[in-house]
Amino acid sequence: MPPRADPAAPAAIVIFGAGLRPDGSPSPTLAGRVRAALALGRRLQGPLYIPTGGIGRHGPSEAAAMAAMLREHGVADHRIVREDTARDTLASVLACAAILRARDHRGPVYAASSAYHLPRCVLLLRLAGVAARPAPPPPMPASSRWRKRWYWRLREVPALPWDAMLMLLAIARRRSLRRLLS
Numbered sequence: 001m002p003p004r005a006d007p008a009a010p011a012a013i014v015i016f017g018a019g020l021r022p023d024g025s026p027s028p029t030l031a032g033r034v035r036a037a038l039a040l041g042r043r044l045q046g047p048l049y050i051p052t053g054g055i056g057r058h059g060p061s062e063a064a065a066m067a068a069m070l071r072e073h074g075v076a077d078h079r080i081v082r083e084d085t086a087r088d089t090l091a092s093v094l095a096c097a098a099i100l101r102a103r104d105h106r107g108p109v110y111a112a113s114s115a116y117h118l119p120r121c122v123l124l125l126r127l128a129g130v131a132a133r134p135a136p137p138p139p140m141p142a143s144s145r146w147r148k149r150w151y152w153r154l155r156e157v158p159a160l161p162w163d164a165m166l167m168l169l170a171i172a173r174r175r176s177l178r179r180l181l182s
Helices: 027-042 060-073 090-101 118-127 146-181
Strands: 012-016 048-054 109-112 132-134
Touching: 012 027, 012 118, 027 048, 027 060, 048 060, 048 090, 090 109, 090 118, 090 146, 109 118, 118 132, 118 146, 132 146
Parallel strands: 012 048, 012 109, 109 132
Antiparallel strands: none
């Protein structure tokens, strides 16, 4: 069970990446996730933003593009911690959980993503030991085309249990390694 957050401590908002356009600008999905994080952040007291996502088909990293958007909307640099290495949701969760542990973060943690993706993000963060909850998702769908929207939704059906199994295996390996070293 994840440790309980201290509600008096500043919150952290982990913003999960999505692809960039060929010119390196944020895709509508990515921009929607950042706007959703900003909307939540306005209701919180000085949150820490953790945009996560490495370089996909088009550079720069998704985290860099999100950090630029956050700065454009007035978020101070000291409230942004970029995670530029992750290539998928599971890697994002592992890297962001490590960042939160290294910073000894005790405040609430929110996952900001599209509605179809949020259950997997929150579950994986919780399995990683982060007492996360979902941020309100962007009000617009991930795509204006219904086939694309259903593709993303249906993709989550195998992705959620697959990533959960991989996370549990990583946890079991870590525990076994600690037992061997102690």
